Amino acid sequence: AQKITQTQPGMFVQEKEAVTLDCTYDTSDQSYGLFWYKQPSSGEMIFLIYQGSYDEQNATEGRYSLNFQKARKSANLVISASQLGDSAMYFCAMREDYGGATNKLIFGTGTLLAVQP
Amino acid sequence: DGGITQSPKYLFRKEGQNVTLSCEQNLNHDAMYWYRQDPGQGLRLIYYSQIVNDFQKGDIAEGYSVSREKKESFPLTVTSAQKNPTAFYLCASTSLLNTEAFFGQGTRLTVV
Numbered sequence: 281a282q283k284i285t286q287t288q289p290g291m292f293v294q295e296k297e298a299v300t301l302d303c304t305y306d307t308s309d310q311s312y313g314l315f316w317y318k319q320p321s322s323g324e325m326i327f328l329i330y331q332g333s334y335d336e337q338n339a340t341e342g343r344y345s346l347n348f349q350k351a352r353k354s355a356n357l358v359i360s361a362s363q364l365g366d367s368a369m370y371f372c373a374m375r376e377d378y379g380g381a382t383n384k385l386i387f388g389t390g391t392l393l394a395v396q397p
Numbered sequence: 398d399g400g401i402t403q404s405p406k407y408l409f410r411k412e413g414q415n416v417t418l419s420c421e422q423n424l425n426h427d428a429m430y431w432y433r434q435d436p437g438q439g440l441r442l443i444y445y446s447q448i449v450n451d452f453q454k455g456d457i458a459e460g461y462s463v464s465r466e467k468k469e470s471f472p473l474t475v476t477s478a479q480k481n482p483t484a485f486y487l488c489a490s491t492s493l494l495n496t497e498a499f500f501g502q503g504t505r506l507t508v509v
Contacts, residue, residue: 323502323503323505324500324502324503325487325489325500325503327498327499330498371439371440373498375491375498384430384442384445384453384455385428385430385442385445385489385491387432387439387440387441387442388439389439390439
């Protein structure tokens with residue numbers, strides 16, 4: 281069965297430093313997608329980055345990069361040069377794709393990141 | 398602009414009443430999802446739909462119902478059978494290209 285695990289309930293990071301948010305997943309499917317979202321206190325879910333299971337390169341979007349280690353079933357989010365506005369809840373998510381059709385999208389429990397000045 | 402629209406943003410209902418939350422998308426996405434989020438918690442999947450006129454139960458479907466009569470719309474009804482309906486509800490949609498998954502702004506439902 282699909283499962284996403286985020287083991288860090290909360291993290292602190294100094295402004296301008298880099299931070300890694302951990303995410304491990306469990307799936308028996310070969311084709312799947314991994315997502316990271318940011319949820320500020322306003323509640324909206326902001327899509328940050330996507331990694332496909334067949335993508336050979338790690339995904340990057342600006343200050344966000346995804347450290348994808350397929351053999352370890354790990355998809356950690358790296359935020360470089362942290363800013364005060366990065367303080368939020370971060371969710372890792374996975375979707376299995378059977379035969380080209382989309383399947384359910386499931387989430388981890390989240391990591392609350394606090395950026396300190 | 399393309400996106401997902403949830404309405405209303407805040408909803409108050411009396412205990413025992415059914416209530417329907419709206420979710421509309423103009424992204425031409427095939428799959429749509431409903432999630433429930435309780436304070437300080439993650440997102441739990443209620444229902445999802447991959448194509449029109451078809452939907453599947455998620456992990457916490459009891460007390461909820463959905464329909465998917467149009468590709469753009471995926472309304473969620475919170476029925477009186479839902480024991481603890483007060484929560485933040487989020488709707489999402491994804492494309493078959495698997496690289497996009499966007500959310501609406503959410504509906505905060507309070508049952509009094």
